[in-house]
Amino acid sequence: MAEKVPSWPKVTIRLYDDHNAEVKIAGRSHPVNHHDPRQAAIALVSERAGQLGRPVKATAVESDGASWPLIIHPDGRVEAVEEQNRKGKGSSAEKPIWPIIVAAVVAGCLVVGTVLYLTVLPKGGGVAKPTESPKLPALPEPSVGPDQLASRPAPPGFTTNASWTVDIAQDTIPAVSPDGTEVAVLTPDDKIAVFDSNGKVLWQDKVPNDAQNPVYTTVDSKVVLAVATSDTLYYWAGDGAEATEVELPDSAKVQFFGTSPLIEMGSAGASVVSGGELKTVEHQRREATILLAEGDRALMARYGGPLYWSQPGKDLQEVDPKPPAGSKGISRVLAASPGYVLVLWKTANANVVIPAVHSSANGGVVAICQGDSEGTVENWDWVPDTSRKVAAWGECLIDFTRRKTFPFPDFQPLSITANVVYGNLTGKLVATAPGRPSHPLTAGTARPWGIAGPHAIVVHNSVLYALDKKK
Numbered sequence: 001m002a003e004k005v006p007s008w009p010k011v012t013i014r015l016y017d018d019h020n021a022e023v024k025i026a027g028r029s030h031p032v033n034h035h036d037p038r039q040a041a042i043a044l045v046s047e048r049a050g051q052l053g054r055p056v057k058a059t060a061v062e063s064d065g066a067s068w069p070l071i072i073h074p075d076g077r078v079e080a081v082e083e084q085n086r087k088g089k090g091s092s093a094e095k096p097i098w099p100i101i102v103a104a105v106v107a108g109c110l111v112v113g114t115v116l117y118l119t120v121l122p123k124g125g126g127v128a129k130p131t132e133s134p135k136l137p138a139l140p141e142p143s144v145g146p147d148q149l150a151s152r153p154a155p156p157g158f159t160t161n162a163s164w165t166v167d168i169a170q171d172t173i174p175a176v177s178p179d180g181t182e183v184a185v186l187t188p189d190d191k192i193a194v195f196d197s198n199g200k201v202l203w204q205d206k207v208p209n210d211a212q213n214p215v216y217t218t219v220d221s222k223v224v225l226a227v228a229t230s231d232t233l234y235y236w237a238g239d240g241a242e243a244t245e246v247e248l249p250d251s252a253k254v255q256f257f258g259t260s261p262l263i264e265m266g267s268a269g270a271s272v273v274s275g276g277e278l279k280t281v282e283h284q285r286r287e288a289t290i291l292l293a294e295g296d297r298a299l300m301a302r303y304g305g306p307l308y309w310s311q312p313g314k315d316l317q318e319v320d321p322k323p324p325a326g327s328k329g330i331s332r333v334l335a336a337s338p339g340y341v342l343v344l345w346k347t348a349n350a351n352v353v354i355p356a357v358h359s360s361a362n363g364g365v366v367a368i369c370q371g372d373s374e375g376t377v378e379n380w381d382w383v384p385d386t387s388r389k390v391a392a393w394g395e396c397l398i399d400f401t402r403r404k405t406f407p408f409p410d411f412q413p414l415s416i417t418a419n420v421v422y423g424n425l426t427g428k429l430v431a432t433a434p435g436r437p438s439h440p441l442t443a444g445t446a447r448p449w450g451i452a453g454p455h456a457i458v459v460h461n462s463v464l465y466a467l468d469k470k471k
Contacts, residue, residue, distance in 0.1 A: 005054070005055050005056065005057050005071055005137065006054070006136075006137055006205060006206040008026065008206065008207065008208060008232070008234065008243070008245065009025050009026035009048075009056065009208065009232070010024070010025075010026055010057075010232060010245040010247065011023070011024065011025050011026075011045055011048075011056055011057065011058035011059070011072075012024045012058065012059050012061065013038075013041045013042075013045065013058055013059070013060045013061065014061045015037060015038060015041075015060070015061065015062055015063050016037075016063055017063060018037070019033060019034065019035065019037060020032065020033055020037055021034075021037035021038070021040070021041045023041050023044050023045060024247075025045070025048055026208070026229075026231050026232055026247075028231060030044060032044065042072060042076065042078060043076070045058055045072045046072050046073065046074055046075070046076045049072055049073060049074040050074035052074075053074070054074070055071050055072060055073040055074065055079075056071070056072055057069065057070070057071055057072075058070045058071070058072050068080065068081075069081040135240050135241065135242065136203055136204065136205050136240050136241070136242055137205070137206075139191060139204045139205075139206070141193075141201045141204070142166050142167065142187050142191075142193055142201070143166070143167070144164050144165070144166050144195070144199045144201070145164065145165060146161075146162060146163055146164060146165065147162050147165040147463075147465065148160055148161060148162065149161075149162055149446065149458065149460060149465045149467060151460060151461075152444050152445065152446045152458075152460055153441070153442040153444060153445040153446065154445070154446060154456075154458075154467055155417075155420075155422075155431075155445060155446055155447060155448050155456055155458065155467070156420065156431050156439065156441070157456075157469060157470055158448075158455075158456045158467040158468065158469055158470060159467060159468050159469070159470055160467065161467065161468045162455075162465040162466050162467050162468070163198070163199065163455060163466055163468055164195075164198065164199030164455075164466045165463055165464060165465050165466065166185065166187075166193075166195070166199070166463070166464050167187065167188055167462060167463055167464075168185040168186060168187060168188070168459065168462055168463065168464050169185075169186040169187060169188050169190075169462070170188070170462050171462075172185070172186045172213055172462075173213045173449060173459070174214070174449050174450075174457055174459065174464055175213065175214040175215055175216050175225070175449075175450075176216075176449060176450025176451065176452050176457055177216050177223070177225075177452075178216055178223065178386060180197065180450070180451055180452050180453060181196060181197055181452070181453070182194055182195065182196060182197070182202065182216075182452070183195045183196075183197070183450075183452045183457055183464070183466070184214040184216070184225050185214070185464055186207065186211060186213070186214065186227075188462075190206060190207055190208070190209050190211070191204050191205065191206055191207060192204065192205050192207050192211070192214055192225070192227060192236075194225065194238075196453075197452040197453025197454070197455060197466075198453065199466060202238075203236075203238070203239075203240050205236065205242075205243060207227055207229075207234065208229045208232075210229050210230050211227045211228075211229050211234075212227060212228045212229065212254075213227075214226070214227050215227075215256045215261075217235075217256055217259065217260055217261055218259050218260050218295065219235055219244075219260060219261070219273050219274070220274060220275065220295075221295060222237060224236060224237050224238075225238070226254075226256070226261060228248075228254035228261075230248075231247065231248050231250075232245050232246065232247055232248060233245070233246040233248060233254055233261060233263070233273065234246075235261075235273075244276045246273060246276060246277065246278060248263060248278075249265055249268065251265070251266060252264065252265045255292075257291065257292040257336065257337060258291075258292030258293045258294050258299070258336075258337075258338055259292075259293070259294045259295070259338045260272065260273065260293040260294055260295050260296075261273050261293060262290065262292055262293035262298060263278055264290070269281055269284055269290075270284075270290045270298060272293045272295070272296050272297070272298055272312075273293075273296075274295075274296040274312070279296055279312045280312070281298040281300075281310050282310050282311075282312060282316075283308070283310050283315075283316040284300065284310065285300065285302065285308060285316075287302055287303065288300040288301060288302045288308060289301060289302075289303075291335070291336040291341070292336050292337070292338070294338070294360075296311060296312055297309050297310065297311045298310045298311075299336055299341075299360055301333040301336075301341070302333070303332050303333065304329075304330050304331075304332060304333070305320065305321055305330045305333055305343070306318050306319060306320045306321070306363075307319040307320070307321065307333070307341060307360065307363065319360070319361070319362065319363045320363050321333075321341065321343050321356075321358045321363040321365075322358070322363050322364050322365050323345060324345060324354055324356050324365050324368050326347060326348075326354065327345035327346065327347065327354055327356075328345070328346040328347055328348060329345070329346050330343060330344070330345060330346070331344040331345060331346045331353050331374060332344050332374075334377075334378070335382055336360060337382065337384045338384075338388070339359065339360055339361070339388055340357050340358065340359065340360060340366060340384065340388075340391075341357070341358045341359075341360045341363075342355070342356075342357060342358075342382060342393070343355075343356050343357075343358055344356075344374055344377060344378075347371060351373055352371045352372065352373065353371060353372070353373070353374045353377060354368060354369075354371050355368075355369040355370075355371070355372070355377050355380070355393060355396065356368050356369070357369075357391070357393070357398065366400065366403070367391075367396075367398045367400065367403070367405050368405060369393055369395075369396035369398075369405050369407070370395075370396060370405075370407045372395075377394065379394070380393055380394020380395065380396070381393075381394060381412065381413055381414075382394075383413040383414070383415060383416055383421070383423075384416070385416045385419060387419075388400060389401055389419060390416060390419050390421065390433065390434050391416070392408075392411070392413030392416065392421050392423065393413075394411070394412070394413070395407060395408050395409055395410065395411050396408070397411075397421065397432070397433075397434040397435070398434060399434035399435060402435075404434065404435065405434075406434050406435050408425075408432070408438075410425060410426050411423055411424070411425050411430075411432075412424045412425075414447065415447050415448075417447070417448040417449075417450060417451060417456070418448075418451050419433055420432075420433060421433060421434075422441075422447045425438060428440060428443075429441040429442075429443060429445060446458035446459075446460065446465075446467075448467075452466065454468065454469050455467055455468065455469075456469075
């Protein structure tokens with residue numbers, strides 16, 4: 001049964017004494033004070049299961065620390081996940097077998113089922129483990145089929161013919177994996193669905209209805225698919241494995257500016273994700289802003305520099321941006337993205353700054369854009385390519401491979417896909433590339449969210465279209 005139960009919401013029942021317990025559901029605490037706190041906790045969880053219309057997973061933790069994985073059904077039935085190689089305070093030969101507590105149809109029988117559960121709940125220690133890795137539940141697949149993008153012009157190099165399409169949740173954005181082999185979407189029925197580049201469903205899972213857009217990121221040096229909600233960060237390693245759930249503190253926000261998620265907690269600082277847990281960003285300097293996360297490291301900077309890398313258990317690493325020729329000191333550190341930091345440098349002319357892109361690893365100058373007033377440059381949008389080959393910083397197009405920049409007056413970048421830069425030039429949509437002419441596009445031309453195999457992934461009216469290449 002365990003493999004058919006979705007991995008959310010995360011539920012923990014923690015028993016403190018004979019009258020007090022705490023039930024946490026998706027990070028929200030529900031204190032319990034009752035003559036039988038176990039019974040009351042089970043009843044609370046089963047009520048939540050009833051609201052979802054399905055069983056939920058829970059971890060019961062005794063006051064002595066012993067924990068056991070369970071499945072709690074809407075009717076109050078409690079099912080234990082089978083265990084293997086149990087380790088704990090008891091004898092190594094002790095291998096308790098959890099019975100399945102028969103469900104009650106009426107409310108009174110719920111108490112009987114709970115008592116049976118409590119009768120076999122061992123007081124000894126140890127965390128029960130399933131006999132095999134939990135897998136995602138089998139869910140009805142979304143409708144996938146070919147169609148035409150009839151209402152908007154196709155992006156350059158592609159046709160309006162879509163080999164496959166699928167409905168997605170309203171106002172959501174798909175994610176394309178870094179290698180272009182997968183496309184992830186949120187569906188209208190509160191699922192996350194992952195397709196290969198040809199539209200075949202690879203795996204699905206249920207997600208809360210406040211799930212934010214999916215994002216491919218890295219955790220523990222592995223590419224994962226992540227979704228944040230108001231109280232939990234979920235991430236999937238793929239191959240049908242269940243999500244890892246990380247509870248978020250109240251008012252926490254997850255940002256994906258770096259290669260890994262960064263958890264911002266206001267005055268409480270920030271955390272990175274490692275080993276399925278939040279790790280506090282250490283050694284935060286006074287007046288320093290945390291910019292992004294890269295694995296379990298966080299990059300921070302003071303307004304006037306320098307940069308700092310913080311990593312749990314290690315000394316703070318300081319990085320000084322190297323000054324470009326003609327500069328007179330840092331005016332301000334503006335922003336960062338994977339591998340790069342944007343810095344404005346003072347010049348002999350008090351009204352002009354030098355916009356420079358620096359390596360976040362060693363502070364070296366990577367690109368220098370044309371000088372302009374600080375007020376103007378502050379309004380430039382930074383749009384980097386995920387492959388780190390090209391970027392657009394407002395009116396400055398950058399080719400990192402050739403280490404060249406190209407001024408493009410009056411340009412406002414919007415997005416980059418496959419080294420093609422989309423943006424507005426004096427209010428009209430164009431496509432361009434560093435060092436190449438711009439090409440006007442018809443108003444309303446679809447801009448791809450990514451390239452998956454031979455298809456451009458575009459969205460219109462809550463439908464994803466996988467457009468074919470022109471032959």
